[in-house]
Amino acid sequence: MPVRLTATNVLAAVAVLGYFLARYLWDVVDAHYFGGFVPARWSGINLESNVPAWLTPLTAAFLHADFYHLLFNTVVLLYCGNALERRMGPSRLVILFVVGAYLAAVAQWWTDPAAALPMIGASGAVSALIGAYAMTFGSRRQLVASPALNRFLNALWLLAFWVAVQYAIDFAAALENTLIATPAHIGGFLAGLVFARWLVPPAPVSAAPPTIEY
Template identity: 45%
Template sequence: MRTATPRMAMTLGMVTIASYVIISSLNMRDGAALIGGFIPARIAGLQVIGALPLWLTPLSATLLHAGMLHLGFNLLMLFYCGREDEVALGAPGVLVLYICGAYAAAVAQYIAGPMSVTPMIGASGAISALVGAYAILYGRRLPSKYPPEVARWLHIAWLAVAWIAVQLLLGLASRTEGVAIAAAAHIGGFLAGLLLARPLLRWRYRKA
């Protein structure tokens, strides 16, 4: 049975669309990527004139997209997984997932290429956290001979391995086609969602 309208997922989607429309109408996509994208090399001291504070860029990067296809796919995943996550976790839970996913994506992207000067943009990392939480909350777990807690962690490990494998393959394929996909960011966000789903669910119903 559905609860109230998933307002947080819709709000995040509307803000993302508004950002894309404004930046595109001003023809500022390239400049916005430098100003608000997460650039790993900035941690080592790279200076970018006019850029937002480094600590803020994992969030500002979620509002920047390379094109309609990039935006459209992210919105599809946001509205689908975000809606279902919000039913289980509530609006605050989805917001926490989104923010933590954005920062986890930035950390993973930094680990993958600490001296990279290419801005990481897009909400894919943050949305990957919503996908990870969805997989934990709604995925059907197969019967196991192991104790419940062990089986739960094995389930998380299996989902993580499968997602990582898919993202690495996508990253490899994108390089051969000359298209940049932040595979590491997707992995970081997804892992954050896997780990946060159950704690957020317990927190929401802590007084039940």
């Protein structure tokens, strides 16, 4: 069965390519340091890099620590991204991915602007897709009569749940001496919740999209 050429599939392919280039063609440590997002660079601290600081939130999204990091992000990207792309089109899907990557970087920078360790991975951008997927295909609970307020309250509940899950993961990772970019995941997810309203068009009346309960 041939693979469809979608923007989502291209993004996933670039992530895979970036992983293998960094690991087998370039020096992986240099690739992560120069191409990863380092908050200190945004704060004006002069650190050596061949990549402009403003571009690193995007280049970081196509670098991954190991194969399992890559596998998880690409699987979620393909699942949520292709479903969203069928509704919003390729251009808007790419915009959402890029906005998610940058707002994830902003969140990570805001929590520790002097950090010199590089943040890598598509998790922030993918979190934006997860947030948009939840807002698009989720079966929203009717909490109040106002549609706008009801949408806001459901988004708030989703954000609270996501924050709790991310800090639980962060706590478990800390026990294994593993660093997780928790603020970036939260920032990306928030981007998805907010921008889904403008980027994802309403479903046709006859459409029957997959639903998830929350």
